[in-house]
Amino acid sequence: MRAWPRFCVRCAASLAHIPSTMSKFNTDTICITCAEEEREAPGYRHAVEIERLAVLNGNNNFQGVGLSPEDVSFLAFKRADRKAVPR
Ligand SMILES: [Zn+2]
Numbered sequence: 001m002r003a004w005p006r007f008c009v010r011c012a013a014s015l016a017h018i019p020s021t022m023s024k025f026n027t028d029t030i031c032i033t034c035a036e037e038e039r040e041a042p043g044y045r046h047a048v049e050i051e052r053l054a055v056l057n058g059n060n061n062f063q064g065v066g067l068s069p070e071d072v073s074f075l076a077f078k079r080a081d082r083k084a085v086p087r
Pocket of ligand 1: 009011030033034
């Protein structure tokens with residue numbers, strides 16, 4: 001098994017000091033902020049439902065449905081927004 005990544009695949013945040021998780025869409029390891037943004041993505045409910053069905057059918061190694069172009073651009077907008085708003 002490969003080592004847990006040290007940086008968020010999507011926004012490059014260091015995962016040394018912030019929680020990380022696996023994407024519901026694919027096998028990306030992402031930071032908690034990216035995970036929260038992912039929950040608002042257009043395909044999120046679909047991705048979660050398909051994963052649930054895969055596990056129900058005995059597939060515990062489901063790789064995810066993947067990100068649609070809509071999801072990719074949605075998440076890109078969210079990340080751009082994050083940088084634009086200082087906090
Ligand atoms: Zn991130």
